[in-house]
Amino acid sequence: MATLLVxxxxxxxxxxxxxxxxxxxxxxxxxxxxxxxxxxxxLRISRGLAWLGLGSGVAWxxxxxxxxxxxxxxxxxxxxxxxxxxxxxxxxxxxxxxLLNLLLLIALIKPWPALRLPLxxxxxxxxxxxxxxxxxxxxxxxxLILNQVVHLACVGAWLGGLLLLVLILRQxxxxxxxxxxxxxxxxxxxxxxxxxxxxxxxxxxxxxxxxPTPLFNGFALILLIKAMLVLGMLALALxxxxxxxxxxxxxxxxxxxxxxxWLLGVSAVAAxxxxxxxxxxxxxx
Numbered sequence: 001m002a003t004l005l006v007x008x009x010x011x012x013x014x015x016x017x018x019x020x021x022x023x024x025x026x027x028x029x030x031x032x033x034x035x036x037x038x039x040x041x042x043l044r045i046s047r048g049l050a051w052l053g054l055g056s057g058v059a060w061x062x063x064x065x066x067x068x069x070x071x072x073x074x075x076x077x078x079x080x081x082x083x084x085x086x087x088x089x090x091x092x093x094x095x096x097x098x099l100l101n102l103l104l105l106i107a108l109i110k111p112w113p114a115l116r117l118p119l120x121x122x123x124x125x126x127x128x129x130x131x132x133x134x135x136x137x138x139x140x141x142x143x144l145i146l147n148q149v150v151h152l153a154c155v156g157a158w159l160g161g162l163l164l165l166v167l168i169l170r171q172x173x174x175x176x177x178x179x180x181x182x183x184x185x186x187x188x189x190x191x192x193x194x195x196x197x198x199x200x201x202x203x204x205x206x207x208x209x210x211x212p213t214p215l216f217n218g219f220a221l222i223l224l225i226k227a228m229l230v231l232g233m234l235a236l237a238l239x240x241x242x243x244x245x246x247x248x249x250x251x252x253x254x255x256x257x258x259x260x261x262w263l264l265g266v267s268a269v270a271a272x273x274x275x276x277x278x279x280x281x282x283x284x285x
Contacts, residue, residue: 021160
């Protein structure tokens with residue numbers, strides 16, 4: 001059950017993060033002018049991700065229900081699921097999360113583009129209290145959740161922006177790549193800074209240390225793997241930034257580099273999905 005929960009967390013997190021980031025970066029990278037081929041492809045991908053998000057969200061609820069009840073059969077009993085939704089903090093948050101996911105799916109099917117980013121922002125925000133974000137009570141807990149919202153927004157914008165960049169690089173008409181890459185790179189610095197600061201705050205609050213020890217054990221080991229993956233992403237981002245000039249002449253290399261950066265990010269989210277199921281080894285003091 002634990003393995004299924006990690007896989008479900010990973011799938012759901014990556015779906016929401018990608019949709020959010022792609023939606024945020026679409027007007028920033030390409031402006032408000034219609035891009036018919038790109039917009040059709042992005043809409044098709046977003047609809048598929050929204051369906052996947054709804055399915056993985058329901059599966060996550062059922063897995064949590066089975067875990068709390070200690071029985072697989074309980075996950076299929078409406079009364080038990082209703083009890084989890086109504087009486088637990090996770091269930092109360094998740095009910096809103098699933099409703100937002102459903103509304104997003106409707107907004108993607110209907111011609112309601114103005115609602116997509118607000119719904120995606122709320123969908124992302126309701127992921128923050130799930131996991132370690134709910135460990136603390138009172139003002140400290142609320143600030144930790146707010147920090148987690150900012151952290152997820154930075155991660156989502158970076159990953160979803162990379163997905164959009166991959167789609168742009170695969171378009172047959174690729175005029176003006178250099179200004180697009182410069183816009184992405186400029187925002188990327190802020191995203192990396194936000195990601196690092198909020199990530200370090202999370203570690204300090206959850207463990208009581210600047211970095212948990214022992215380094216190669218449990219929570220600390222997975223956190224170290226995540227950090228190395230993020231550093232790999234940052235190294236590739238810096239390399240791409242240095243090679244922006246005349247990038248059209250190195251298009252295949254650029255495609256491979258951006259795809260590698262995106263895959264490292266997906267791997268980091270997988271590590272986070274595992275982290276969310278492990279105790280953070282809080283140190284008193």
